[in-house]
Amino acid sequence: MLKEQIPSTVVEEINDDERSELTQKIKMQLEQRNALIVAHYYTEPDLQILADSTGGYVSDSLDMARFGNESHADTLIVCGVKFMGETAKILNPEKRILMPELKANCSLDLGCPADEFSKFCDAHPERIVVVYANTSAAVKARADWMVTSGSAVEVIQYLVDRGKKIIWAPDKYLGDYVQKKTGADMLIWQGACIVHEEFKGKELETLRKNHPDARVLVHPESPGSVIAQADLVSSTTGIINAVIEMDAMKFIVATDKGIFHKMKEAAPEKIFIEAPTAGKSATCISCAHCPWMAMNSLRKLSRVIDTGSNEVFVETDIAHRAKNSIERLLTFTAKKPANRLAGDA
Numbered sequence: 001m002l003k004e005q006i007p008s009t010v011v012e013e014i015n016d017d018e019r020s021e022l023t024q025k026i027k028m029q030l031e032q033r034n035a036l037i038v039a040h041y042y043t044e045p046d047l048q049i050l051a052d053s054t055g056g057y058v059s060d061s062l063d064m065a066r067f068g069n070e071s072h073a074d075t076l077i078v079c080g081v082k083f084m085g086e087t088a089k090i091l092n093p094e095k096r097i098l099m100p101e102l103k104a105n106c107s108l109d110l111g112c113p114a115d116e117f118s119k120f121c122d123a124h125p126e127r128i129v130v131v132y133a134n135t136s137a138a139v140k141a142r143a144d145w146m147v148t149s150g151s152a153v154e155v156i157q158y159l160v161d162r163g164k165k166i167i168w169a170p171d172k173y174l175g176d177y178v179q180k181k182t183g184a185d186m187l188i189w190q191g192a193c194i195v196h197e198e199f200k201g202k203e204l205e206t207l208r209k210n211h212p213d214a215r216v217l218v219h220p221e222s223p224g225s226v227i228a229q230a231d232l233v234s235s236t237t238g239i240i241n242a243v244i245e246m247d248a249m250k251f252i253v254a255t256d257k258g259i260f261h262k263m264k265e266a267a268p269e270k271i272f273i274e275a276p277t278a279g280k281s282a283t284c285i286s287c288a289h290c291p292w293m294a295m296n297s298l299r300k301l302s303r304v305i306d307t308g309s310n311e312v313f314v315e316t317d318i319a320h321r322a323k324n325s326i327e328r329l330l331t332f333t334a335k336k337p338a339n340r341l342a343g344d345a
């Protein structure tokens, strides 16, 4: 993807009076419209708190999809990025899906255009096509399976055990990690998450020396040099579970810093340190906060419930085909309830 496609990370400033006024207003509107908020851990704490306190849900991309699928609300407001809104719509065509910001995209989605990807798949018809959740509906429609960070290793292992060769897209780091864990024969699309790609192996080594008592928790979209130093490689849910389950008091965390809100809530007595994103004299682009996730805000959320704007639509034929690859994963993970808690990649 092009550098110009990356917005700068801007978190909307809001004072306490406006926060409480908007929160009250949104709570009333959610009730009136039988609407619920489904938010990702990387969004602003204001949104996560509101989702939690109004019967909504805050989670990783897999569980956000599951929740949307199981909920009885007429409207779901997806606070996250485009692929999360699309997945909610594909699984719930009868529901109204709104997003605070339709421009909130993802570098992995942007770096894997459906037409180019389709040509790549056409050139290798003997391979099973497995795509990460962070892709457009059109890319999912071209795939046999969709997976998430919390399910990728198990799905690929399942396919390897059945003698399958694989096309993997779009995240090259997650692809390399899964390939190493399973020994799969994989052709890997060369996409990357601009947030996780910035974590630096060398600087992490130094930080670990300064905090020898810290455990290192890493999201598998990070480079191999960072993953190699991890005590745990996991989805966002798995990383949060780890701060409760591990007996350490200190954690170095290589994922978007939005996750610190839930970590502090889960283990307020523990210490969390951001993994380094830039070396000496280097600068970071995202500085460990996704610029697209940061586009979600209370003000925008209030506006979309007010006006019903920013509705997500997915073309029927694409939605129908994408649903097959998403549902294949939901069925696979439903048979293994243990995954749901651990969320390990």
Ligand code: 13P
Pocket: 059, 060, 061, 062, 134, 148, 149, 150, 193, 221, 234, 235, 236, 237
């Ligand atoms: P999770 O599914 O682990 O929440 O990851 C989604 C994501 O976008 C990570 O950057």
Ligand code: SF4
Pocket: 081, 105, 106, 107, 108, 134, 193, 194, 195, 196, 221, 256, 290, 291, 292, 293
């Ligand atoms: Fe996409 Fe990375 Fe943002 Fe996750 S953090 S939504 S992978 S750009």
